[in-house]
Amino acid sequence: MSIKYTPEELAAELGIFAPTPEQKLIIEAPQEPALVVAGAGSGKTETMASRFVYLVANRLASPHQILGLTFTRKAATELRERVMNRLRALEEKGLWAPASEDRILGLQPVVSTYNSYSANLVKEYGYRIGVSPDTTLIGDAHRWMIMEELVRALPYEADGGDFVDRTVNSLTAAALSLASSLGDHSLQPAQARQGINQLIDEMTAGKIYSPAKKIVQDLTTRAALMDVVTSYQDYKLEHGLIDFSDQISLAHQIVTQDASIAAREAGLYTDILLDEFQDTSVIQLDLLASIFAGKSVTAVGDPLQAIYGWRGASSAALETFQARFGGGKEVSNFTLSTSWRNDEAILNVANQVARELRPDSYERAQKEADFEVDVDALRGGGYVQSPQLQPRAANTGGLVEVGYFETEEAEAARVAAWLKGKYDTYQAEAAGDETSSKRVPSTAILCRKRADMGRMQAACQELNLPAAVLGTGGLLGEPIIQDLLAALQVAEDNSRATALLRLLTKWNLGAADIYRLARWARKDRVKGVSAASATIIDVIDSLTGLAAGESADKANEHGRLSDEARQRCLIIAQQIRELRRTAGLSLVDRVRAGIRIFNLDVEAMVNPNESSSMRALDQFLELAQEFMENGSHASLSQFLGWLEVAEKEERGLEGVTPDPVPGAVNILTIHAAKGLEWDFVVVPALNEGDFPGKAAARKADSSMPKQSGWLSGITEMPFPLRGDYQYLPQWQWVEPATAAEEKNTIDSYRQRLGVHALREERRLAYVAFTRARTGMLLTGSYLSARRKTVSRPSTFMTQVLNTAGLRILAAENQEGSFAEPPTEERVEAYQQAKLQEIWPPEATPLQQQSQQVAEKVQQLIGHTDEELNQLLEAALEAAPEEAAEKIQRARHDVKLLLAEQAAQREEQTVTLPLQTTTATSLPSLLADRQRALLNLRRPMPSITTESTHLGNLFHAWVERELRSSASLLDDEPTSLPVVLTEAEGRKLAAWKKIFHQLPLWQTHEAVEVEHEYVTQVGGVNVICRIDAVVKNRENGKIMLVDWKTGRVPKDQEHLFNYAVQLHLYRLAYAKKHQIPLSELEATLVFFGENGRTVSYQELVEKGVLGEDPQARIEAALNGTTTAGEA
Known part of the structure; x- marks a missing residue:
C-alpha cells in the first residue's frame, strides 16, 4: 500500500515539531518486530504516538487494531489521549476519517496497562481453565x-x-x-x-x-x-479471588494451554507497542511472546532505567527480545538518543554516572576487582546498550551543584536554602514581567531512603517553603501519625513499651519517673500479670485501678514517683483504657476514636502547620477505610501489622505513582519519581552506605562491595530458581575442606552479588539525575544521628566531580569546597549532643511556646474580663506589626475554639474556617452550616442505610463496567463480594439492566470515570468527583453525568442541591480543560425512574437555582448562611 503522508507532513498538519532523523526511522519503520532503546527524556511517548498516528493515517491499520501497553494508568492515559487528540485533529482537517463500520461500532485505540490486558484475557477466556469471569x-x-x-x-x-x-x-x-x-x-x-x-x-x-x-x-x-x-x-x-500476579500467570496459562486463543488474540491486532519494556517480568515476556511473536511488535525500553528487579522485572527483557519476538528473523534495532528534558550540565552528570554500566566497564571492573568477575553473566550474551544521551540543539545551559557537609542537619538546611533561592529568583523575575508564567518553579527532593524525608520536610518548613511528602511512606513518617500509631499499638498490644515511651514523652515525663515505672514493673506483681512478664504498660494500666493515695504509696515502694508524673500517667492510662473499650467497633471507628481520645485533632488544629497535620490525619483515615473495605473482618491488629512491615520496607506501600503537588517542594522516593520531572531536583544523602546502600557500598579501602542477597533472609526467591537466572550471578557450591575454604567460597559469591547490587543502585542514580530539567543539587554529610561511624561521599558523587558544568557548593565558612572531614573531637561532640537530644527530649518550638503561655495564663488567672481586655489592647499597641498580626490571629483562633466548645453544649451558630470541601458536602452546608462544620472537625461514625449501601455498590459496578467497555484501564482491585438480600439483588439487577438500555449510549461514549476535579468558589477549594464524562460521537461535545439511584425529587430543596452539584462540576471541568461553560452539558440520571434524565439546562429553566446560585453557594461556604436558610 502506498504511503499517503510522511511523518514530516503529519507533524506539519498537526502543528507539532517535525520528528528527528531517529524518530522518523521508528515512525515509518516496516510493520515488523523492532526494538527501540530510548534514553531518559528522549521523547519515547511522542515517538510512539506519532507511529500510532502514522499507521492509522496511512490506512496501514485501524485505531482498534493497534495495541499499546505500558505499566501505569497515568502513562496509558497520556498516550491514549495524545493519540485520540491527533486523530480528531486529522479528522477535522479532512485528512483522515474512521471506516464507517469503525464509527458505527465506536471502535477506538486500545491502550492499556500490562495488567489490564492480562485481566481482560482472564475475564474473557478464564472459563477455559475453570476461572469465573466474576472473579x-x-x-x-x-x-x-x-x-x-x-x-x-x-x-x-x-x-x-x-x-x-x-x-x-x-x-x-x-x-x-x-x-x-x-x-x-x-x-x-x-x-x-x-x-x-x-x-x-x-x-x-x-x-x-x-x-x-x-x-x-x-x-x-x-x-x-x-x-x-x-x-x-x-x-x-x-x-473467587485473584491478585495482580495471578492476572499475568492465569493469562499465561490460558494462551499456552490453548493455541487457538493465542492465535485469535494475535489476529485482533496488526501492530503492538510495548512501553517500558525493561520492566517486564519473565512471565509477562512469555505471555506476550506466546501471542505476538513474529508480528509487528515495537518494544521501547532503556536498560539504564531498569530499576524494578526487586519486584520481578526480568534482568534480560531487552536482551531476549530477538529470541522471543523475532519469529526466526533478525529484528530491527533503533535508538532515541537526544535528551529533550535535561539541560546539558545535568546530562553530563547523568552520562558520567551511567558510564560504569556500559560494556567496556565490565572489563574495567574485572581489572579493578580482587576477585573473578563473571563478565558473561553480567553482560547476558546479547547485551543491549543504551545510547549515550546527547543534548538537544543549542542546549548549553543547566546547573549542577554539589555540596558535602559536616552534619545531616547542615545538609538539610542548605538544601532548603538552595530551593528557596530558586523560588525567590522565579518570583523576582515574575514580578518584573507581568506576562511571565514562571510564578513558581517545580521542585523535588528525591530520597533513596524514607528516613531522610522528615528532616528534609522540616528544613523546608523552617524557611516557610511548602513541602509535600508524596506517597504513604511519607504519611507514616508524619509526627502526628507516629503519635496516633503509638496510641493504637499500646491499646492493642501490652508488649509495645516503645510505643508507650512515645506517649510518655509527649507528656514530658522525666527519666527518673520512667525509671521508677520500669522498676515497679520488674519488682512488683501487677494485678493479673506475672512479675516475669509485667511491662511498663501493665504498670500504667494498674494505676487506674488504684485510688490516688494508694497509687502514690505503691509508687513510693520503688522510689518516689512525682505527683505530676502520677497525674499524667493516670490520664494516659485512662486514655488507653477508653481506646481499648472500642474493640467492638470497626477499624475506621477505632482509628477515629484514637484521634479523638488522644486529642490529636485538637493538636493538629493548633499546630502552626495545621493544614499538613489535618491532611495527614485525613489520609490515615482514608488508608484505614481502604484496608477495611478489603475485608469484612479487618482488625486493628492486622492493620497495624501491615503498616509496620510497610514502614520497615524501603519500598513498602509505594503503590501507585503519586501525582506531584504543584507549588510545593515534592519529597518522594527515587522509585516513585520514575517517569516524572521537575525544574529543580535535589538528591540528598549521597553517602557511601546510604546511596549506594550498605549492600552495594565499597569498603573504606575501595574494595568491591559484598551482599548476601538471596543467601540470607526469607523473602527473596533464590537466583537459581528464577527464569532469568542465566543473566544473574551464578551460584556454584563446592564442598569445602575447611571452614576457611567455605568462608572464601561464600564471600566470593557475595562479592558477585555486591557488584550486581551496585549496578542496580547505579541505574537508580541515573534515574534520579535525569529527573531535573534545569538545575540539580547533590548533597551528603559526614555525620548523622542514624550512623555510628563517619560517612564518606558516595561513589556516585565522587565520580561526577570533574564533569563539565558542575560546581562545588560552598560549605559553611569555605569558598567552593567540601566541608573538611570532622576531627575525632568534633565527632565525639556531635554524638554526645545527639545523646543529650535523645533524653530528656528537647522541647520543640511549639512545646516551648506552650510552656511560656501556660506560665502567663497562671499569672492572669483571677483578672476580670475588663482587665484582660485592657492588657490585650496594651500588648497589641506595644507589639511590632508582624507580632500584632499574630496576636490578632491567635485571638481569632481562641474565639473559634471557644465558640466550638459552646456549640457542643448548646445550639447556637458557630463560625469555623473552611479551606476545602466537596461538592457532595454542600447540601449539608446549605441546610445547617453549624452542624456540618462541627462534623467536619469531629466526625461521628455515620450510619449506612440500606439504600446508601446499595447505591454505593451500584456506583462501583458502573465504574468497573465503563472502564472495561471503554478500555479505561480497569486494573484496580475491588472490594470483597457482598451478600445481598433477595430484594436487594432484584433492585440492583434492575438498575444494571436500565444502565445498559440507556439511550445515552447510542450517541455517547465514556471518556472519564469517577474523575476528581477542583474548583475554587469564594476562596474555598471544592472537590468535585464526577461520576462519568461522556462525549458525543458526532460532534465531540462533552457531557457530565451524575448517577442517582432514587427518583426525581418533588421538593425544590433537593432539586436545588442536585443542581448545585452539576453547577460546580461544570465550573471545575471547564476550568481544568479551558472550555466555555456554554459548550458543556450536564445531566442527572435517575435509575429509580427507569433511567429518566434531568439536564442542568432544565433545572436552570425551571428556576431551581434561583437568580444568583453562585452568591448563595459562596454564602454557605463563607459562613453568611444561617441554619435553615437553604
Missing part, C-alpha cells in the same frame, strides 16, 4: 489479611522448627513476597519447594560450617513457607 481482584491490604490469618495457623515450636524466632509479620511479608515471585517466574509452590530442597541437599551432602548453616536454615524456612503459599492460592481459588 474479584484484590489489593495488597486484602492479600495481607488473608496471608496473615494463614500464617497465624502455622505450628510455632518452642524447641526449634522451621519458623522458630520468626514473627507473624515477618513470615506474612515473606510468604507474600515469595508468592509474587512464583508468579513472576512461572513457578508452582511444589516446583519451588523442590528447587530449594535441591539447593539444601547440595550444601548438606558433606560437612558444612557456621556461614553455610545459616544459609541452609533460611532456605529451609522458605521451603516450608511454600505450604503457606499453597494454602493462600487454595483460599483465593475457593473464594
